[in-house]
Amino acid sequence: MSDPTASPADPVRQLVERSNRLGADPRNTNYAGGNTSAKGTAVDPVTGRDVELVWVKGSGGDLGTLTERNLAVLRLDRVRALVDVYPGADREDEMVAAFDYCLHGKGGAAPSIDTAMHALVDAPHVDHLHPDSGIALATAADGEQLTEQCFGDRVVWVPWRRPGFQLGLDIAAIRAANPQAVGCILGGHGITAWGATSAEAEAHSLEIIRTAETFLAGHGVAEPFGAVVPGREPLPEDRRRARAAALFPTVRGLASTDRPQVGHFTDSPEVLEFLAREKLAALAELGTSCPDHFLRTKVKPMVLDLPADAPVDQVLDRLRELHQAYRADYQAYYDRNAGPASPAIRGADPAIVLVPGVGMFSFGKDKQTARVAGEFYVNAINVMRGAESVSRYAPISEAEKFAIEYWALEEAKLQRMPAPKPLATRIALVTGAGSGIGRAIAQRVAAEGGCVVVADLNLDTATTVAGELGGPDVAVAVQADVSDEDGVAAMVAAGVLAFGGIDLVVNNAGLSLSKPLLETTVRDWDLQHDVMAKGSFLVSREAARVLIEQGMGGDIIYISSKNSVVAGPNNIAYSATKADQAHQVRLLAAELGPHGVRVNGINPDGVVRGSGIFASGWGASRAAVYGVKEEDLGAFYAKRTLLGREVLPDHVADAVFALTAGDLTRTTGLHIPVDSGVAAAFLR
Known part of the structure; x- marks a missing residue:
């Protein structure tokens, strides 16, 4: 599979450069979304012989800023040998721990759940991405038929399956059965593409993304979210920002009921348009679909159901009522789906609050997390727009969302996070x-x-x-x-x-x-x-x-x-x-x-030293009062103290x-x- 004339460093360099290019364009994938890989050979320092390796983006991190240290490095023969001991989908989670026994050398970053997909697919270079256009097809009610209409047999449909070893087996089988294909649409999720070279894999990824964009633009209806609802039109910018500032403290307090949160405000055109349309409530209730989306935005947002210019006091009262209803609804969602082994509920407050005419408030453990949560919901809006334009938006089921949100592997990932600093969220x-x-x-x-x-x-x-x-x-x-x-x-x-x-x-x-x-x-x-x-x-x-x-x-x-x-x-x-x-x-x-x-x-x-007041003339004045040189004023003050320290x-x-x-x-x-x-x- 590897170019025998390439040096061992070439696949890694090519992988990092390709990943950075793909990750730099938000049309290709969202922040920290997706993963990429390359296969090649290197010398085993123990045997002195060449060994086949796979370098794949590790758990966490972002393609746009990926470096070599963010890659997990595994022996390809050992990962593929796991096929013989795979216990089945009901024991899927055990396979992630097995990856640790496949690491080469120090192994690099922690292997992600998608490692199997990259290792098992018979191609030297593999990209798994979350583009809005691809997810729009993946979440359309008739996504399989639309995929065929859009791509012919060049891109293959893969029904929804939770990320893991079995999904890797599925895609590997589809790749083997469809040698003409350059990639696939993963139902409810995203896309995967492959190539014999890094450049070919990148070209195939971009082909899928751009073809899907063109298809949606050429076949979609003009107003996929329905008509504008009177009273939900965006307020003028100055009034909108003033209203947001008036509401934000209350909304943040509500979103921080279980644990303190930092907020981010978004009033971009795509957000305001979505909030003004008649399908807002129904689509928001369906929630997001791609795992990267709802892990950051929760399964659905909280939506204000009052006109944009309603009195502020009335809006604040209604937000408090809706918050109580949201918490009860989230608790019921947890109770319906949790099993004896499920992690404890992580909090029932919304991560996204939508206020028609004003914008979107998003929340997280820090500003970046809050901002990214908002960016992911914008991705979700784009996905819903695309799916509704050519079909009907049909995300994965509630049970599947819960299985990922409260996945034992996700819980373990959260437990590995460093403890927050003392002033975090302040x-x-x-x-x-x-x-x-x-x-x-x-x-x-x-x-x-x-x-x-x-x-x-x-x-x-x-x-x-x-x-x-x-x-x-x-x-x-x-x-x-x-x-x-x-x-x-x-x-x-x-x-x-x-x-x-x-x-x-x-x-x-x-x-x-x-x-x-x-x-x-x-x-x-x-x-x-x-x-x-x-x-x-x-x-x-x-x-x-x-x-x-x-x-x-x-x-x-x-x-x-x-x-x-x-x-x-x-x-x-x-x-x-x-x-x-x-x-x-x-x-x-x-x-x-x-x-x-x-x-x-x-x-x-x-x-004295570093003081703006003293530098502005106060120092010279006080030095004159005490009869010392200005440069000696700090030492003068120190000498007259009990500790004698400046x-x-x-x-x-x-x-x-x-x-x-x-x-x-x-x-x-x-x-x-x-x-x-x-x-x-x-x-x-």
Whole structure:
């Protein structure tokens, strides 16, 4: 099968390059969907003889970003020998463990359930993909006839079978019986193609996908989802986004009933069109079909049944009612299908919530998972459109969906996932996060698994920080003047739209002008109070609306100062506003406690290096007050402390983490000094 003139590395290089090309185009396969393989020879280091191997994408991972380390490497003779000991479809799961005894060397990545398909099909290169066009034919009620009409005998129909060893045997037999065929449509699932070379396999995969696209476009009806329903038309963009921001905290709270979730919002044209049409409810109820789809979206979404412009309060009440019905329905689905050996129910909340006229809310354990869940439901919409355009959408049965969703192999895969980081699912809004202490806090939150809204008056610095943290799946930049009421509302709404809500608020934005009393102007006073006292109030008030509506508790942290409790010279405006912030902590802790929201403060001192405030002139001013050089100010502050150690922005971030990471669940109204020990600042 292998080219005897090719070097052992060639099949692997060709496989990776082919996989990356296929995975780069969403028309070919969805994120992390499908798998590819190549067969070839290499020298067995034990015997010194050539041995036939199969390299196949391992469990998990994504074709578009596949590297050699993501490949499982198995001896072909040993995998094929498993045919002689295969115990039958009722003991299918045992075969995955058998793959471990077929590994070559260290084996690479963990073999996936589809390994048998790749090893048993008699072709050097095999692709298994999940293109929308292919799945549309695979889920059509008369998919077998449509496949023949579309491809003739060049592509063969394979009835639905759960992925595994028997499916590999089925496809191998079909390949042997149909030498003219370049691939097959897997009922309810996707496509498989093969070739004598890597280029030929890729060409055959693309031929199947593009031919199916052309067939659907040429034979499909104009409006497969039916007519537009009055009242479900998309709202204008500004109203749509405002409505989404108003609904998202409630929807996220509902979707987090069993475990906290991060959210993603999608209002793409294909989503809005689907939500506006008369077949929405019926098709949504049928659920998705391809295993990759429903494993991420659950078997079906929750769908709002009110007009797009219904009053927000009415919509929120109806969403709560629908959520209770959804949970009861999901529990009944589990009870109908679960057996004695089934894993425990994993949660009954929806992963997809559809709101006509507004868009789709999707949820997951982190932003990427939530985003990908939404992308998969868009794939499902495309599949339904294609199937309905030429036939009738007919996904696999509920029992088959359950068998995969609660598959022992899927459960084992979930158990192998690393433990979540301490701030996983937490969404933080950090003001003044473009530099200094705010930047350090944003970095720490992201490093501990959280999502961050990087808010700053300077959008350029905020954008830089958000990019450093990992981009939109981790952090988004928002320009905000915290002293402006409308600006604060827009900032919070932007954070909600980005991640679904807010769990952790850090009031860090600040500035300082060091002047004696007689030189302090009303403008100096107002500027500092507007940013820190008024700004913290506005941010806390707007964020509290979200925290309360979510019903998930949360944290508000004030970055106050040692100056809030210690009197110093030439600092009337700054110290007074810091004292204001310190008392806001106590007041809000008392008011928000019944909602599960904890409010605490941090009192830093002497944070010179890396500080935005000190770099903006405050450092030079304070150095002059104390009669030291500006570059020596940090050391000066350190010498006057009990510990004699300089305080850095990271130390303040450490305190934020300590207050919010889950160990101090019964602490609120506290001020933590981060000053290396200033006796005059001891709280009494």
